[in-house]
Amino acid sequence: MFARDHFVASGLVNLGLIPCSPFSPTVAITVRALEVFRVTRLRCPRLGIQPYVRALCDIHGVPFRSYLSTQFSIAFDVYLATLAEVDRRVLRTLGRDTPNWRLKNACPACLYKLEGEDDIPLPFLTTMDGNNSLRRFQQMSRQDDNRGEEDAGSPSSKSKARQDTREAVGDYYLSRDAVDKWAKEGLDDLMKGFPTDPAWVEEDDGCNERWSNMRDEITSHALSMYDETGIFLSLCRHSFVMVVADMVQSGELGKYGFAVVDHLLNVFGEHGAGYDIGCEFGKRVNAHPVLGPAARRHRFRSLVGAFHGHAHNRRCQLCNLATYVTGVGLEDLEECESFFSKSNALASSTRYATVFHRKQAITTYLQHTDTYDTYQGLSSLLAAKYKRALELKRGARTLRETMIRLGIPDAKTFEDWLAAEKAFLAGLQREPPEETLQMEYYQKLVNLRAAESKLRVIRDAVALEDPSSANYEQNAATTRRLETQRRQAIELRDNLVVAVHELEVRLDVAERWQPGSDEWSEAAVMVAQRRYQRALDHLHGLVIARLFELTKCNMSGTGYKMRKHIAKALQVRSRAIKAAIEQYNAAAVALTVPRERLTWEEVVDYTFLSDFDLLRLARTDIVSEGWAQPAGREAMDQYFKLLRADEEIRRLNVEIPRFVTYMRDEERFLRREARRIFAEDPALAHQVTLYRMRQERFNEGHRYRLAGLSKTPGFSGSILPGVADPGMFDGAMLGDEDEDDDEDEADTLEAAVTVLRISADPSM
Template sequence: MKKSHTEADRGIFDETGIFVATCRHMFVLWALDMIKSGEQRKYALAFLHRFLSAIKEERANLGLRSPGKKAFGYDIGCQLQTTLDTSPLQPLAEEENARMVTGSLHGHAHNRLCQLKFLLSYINGCGLEDLEVLERLFSLSNALAMAIRHASKFHRRQMISSWFYHHDNFEAYANLSKFIYNNYRQALTILEAKDSVISRMRAIGVLDGKEIFGWLDEEKEYLESRREEPEEDLNRMDLYVKQVKLNECRARLEAAHSAFIAYNPSDYPANVKRTNAVEQTMRHEQEKEEKLMSEVHFLERRLELKEPWTEDSEEWKKAEEMFKNHSYRKAVNRLEGLIVARIFELSKMHMAGTGYKMRQHLGKALKTRSKAIQEAVRTYNTAAAKLSPPREALSYDEVVEKAYVSELDFLKDTDSNIHEKIWAVPANRVLMTEYFKLFRASEELDRLHVEIHRLLTYMKEEQEYLRAVELNISENNPQLAYQVSLYRWERGRFNDLHRLRLRNIISLPGFDDTNRRFFRAGVGLKCQSQGEDERADDNMGEEMDVDRVNGEDDSDSEGEEGDIQAEAQVTAILGVAVD
């Protein structure tokens, strides 16, 4: 989406690409064309408006009062959050408890302060989701580009929508239980390290997990302080700067006044008019002098000075030394914030479990940010040379080659010693990451239990509904009934595979038997308005479905032979063996 590429595309195509929204299971919610533009925030705002409006309407129809929290992932979710807060959608987003977050792949390429606010690892309720579903979806759909490149507008949209339909029904739905199974296994694997994390926490003197949450607050406060100027004696330094500028302005005014007096029009050719230019220069310097004098008088009254400063006065010398030290500390703080954030992100690059693509993505982001570090090094060297005695100059290579905060000697001159921060120790940062993974894994299990219960309920009620519709219209409209049966077989061809995978979750190491209650079909919203007799029948069917999923029924049709038969049916339909 580089500007140079999109500008070239606009001369050929009206549609420069598609903007897509999906759920975390890779089902496509909406897709729209980007017309004569690159990727812009207006498309994301349009999706947010449509989704939040639909959720609000559904909540009102169901009589639900309290909206749940909703997280929306976007590559630049931090910037989109700022746009959302200032847009007309802000009241709706606040009412629906919606907020933007950044995915794991793109989020780690943002600066550290942004990560602390928007990265999924530090946001309660996000589980183990990485919010990079669209990266995988676009990778799957790359083969579609050759077919639609020279298609008409109608056929292009037709092929894209047909591909999405096929993907949702034969890819996303078929892999739905696989997604649940893999996430469940991943969460249990992470939770196995709980005892190890607790023992390492006690080894460094952390007895309460709230201390680690405090580390995040301290780090956020520290990084924010690196962006702000210290408040100490700002008025005195401001007065010193204004007086220096005033003296320089008076020197220029004196030179301009002398030039105006010595100006003789006869010294120039008749066609050269310099009188106005010389007079204008002198008048501009006079206006600047009056403005600076007004500002100096204001600061003098604010500081309650009895007499103005001169270059020989002690107050002037103290303010001059204070300003030099302030400029130096400001340059150090700026460089410190950039270097510390870079080192922390480098630790993520070399952390176990970080994939190749993540490393490449982080490397490109750090390379781009190195320009800011180069500028900060130049500013630091300028400020360090003005000190008495002057500090040693730094080189860019010397700074970026450091791997640990303790190796940066110039940070000892800062007003906050980061060497003493417990959260800056590399081993403790790894521990902090593992600690938050435990929270996210526990949240993921809670979410998966809801999804398992809903999936079993959905499969049961959808098949019952389609059978009822097919039976109801079979006599009067057999052709339509046949189409309903085809659709029922299409939807139900993966149900046995889903049940097998969900049953395999129960046999995973570390599974808690108390969670078996989630592995049963319930009653959907459309069926909750039925009478008591019908609900009783549903409950009987529900208990039978529990036995089927848990493998506790002793009958031949639902026991081991039933499993083998179901596996054979799935294998015959899909052409693959079931693990």
């Protein structure tokens, strides 16, 4: 113990031991053991405390006891709290403890703006999605099982875990209050005095029938065994974490997206967000009486990611898919999917954790991922995006040759085709009222003829009954049955006659249609086309469900039981698809010009679900349209990909100098601050240096990869640093270059910090 120690606990800490109790501790854990567990768990989130403690017991040759896990957990909480306090003091010393500082500086490529850089549309792109892997079981005490409903809510019935009011450090999480104010219960009060703008209440595009997280009546019912049912995450286009919110006792509801968008609008202003239901979500945001005006003022744009986009109908794709939206570039807006594939490993260690420990594990994982994974791979990601854009641009010559072969005069034709396809698909959303009435009138006439035919058959059967026959009394039951059928047939015929009369008045029909007439034949064709289209839509939806179930079944981390469950669902789905194919083929054959029949092998081999939309029959013949031809469609898609490739290069030519400048300015600023602090507080200067070294260790690799990118044929950007915009960071990272270039002084500081570290660690 050191002479300055007044408590046993502080003396143990100075010796590199973390006590398991504040007063008179009998057990302490070495800092090295805690640090090894912390780092190992961040790299392997499945690792829990109990297996690690069992491994320590095996190493020390002692039997495992359950209380050892509890003691280790207490010491680990103290250790993490100590690290968090050190980081807090470092950030406060550096002036980085202001509200939303981390968020405003989360991604250097997205947010570190420079003087004189080019303006780009949608300057900040994010993606968001919900994930239910990190759900947590509710924890109740044993007393709750024996108490009645009246006593279950009393304070004495709560477990110790439920009484833990500690909060995880950091500003990654949106508070529950910030999220719940966008819930339906609070939305009514929020909407008072804000009339809805009807201009932003758009028509339904049909996508909400395909996505269960668009239906609040389904997603609002969560399993009662869970408290937090998952997380709702927002990332930038380089996968840095923006914010995260807990989904509490509910599915993926609109309030989580509203809360995220509101927070990002307040911090960043204009931006675009990718979401698997971006089409419907964008309508909800724009129609919201409070969030809508802010979203329009900041030109917020809700988009659909590339992977999920092909499960939306074609009209939605043309409006919301990134390929057809100006300014998005080649961004696929699907970063959340790859992030969740890694974060799912946390589920096993957080499923039964307390509220605090679950949030603590998630927060530390997010911090570690941003610092050691996402930042480390940033230069590789930028280089890969640039090379992909250059590769696509090499197809410009092929596109020109295709245009000559197809007789396309200029690129404007593709823009016209896109507008024509949008207009055509918009016309398919609703049948004209006149045609709807004609088809309804035709169907009523068909039903009326069938009812009259059935009535004649029943009357003939009644007439054949002979009251004088010897067995008449024995057939009394048959007679009563026939009379009942005759009465019901007459009522059905009369009801249909009334319906036919009403439709004749509405259609102004002077003479009733008869089989063989022109009106009858035209209506029959329209009804057959409607049945065909509905059969096709039904088959489309089943194939979408099958595709995503197969994706989930093959996803890394899916357990054996879940795979078995999905396999059974696929068996049922396969039978449903086969039945839908039979319905489709029957409807296709019934058309005036029969369509080709589909087989099971053809349907399951579809790669792009949007191909189904091209099978639609329309009131307008589109066979001769250029955008309906396979070669024309391929050329049009290639044209828009080239446009997006040009946008991607322009965006990367802005992001790369930002990143290079950030690395230079960050290193200079932290070195200068460490020198300033060293004279007053050497220990704090040591922590500032460690803070700098966390990211500086990757900078040489970044510069090497970016230098290699600059030698790539076609590279048009710059890897030279620029000048940071002073308005972004209040000059916090802008320093005197001459002072910061003093390498001798920097080497002296490094040597002094090394001596300090050795002298403070008795084990060295």
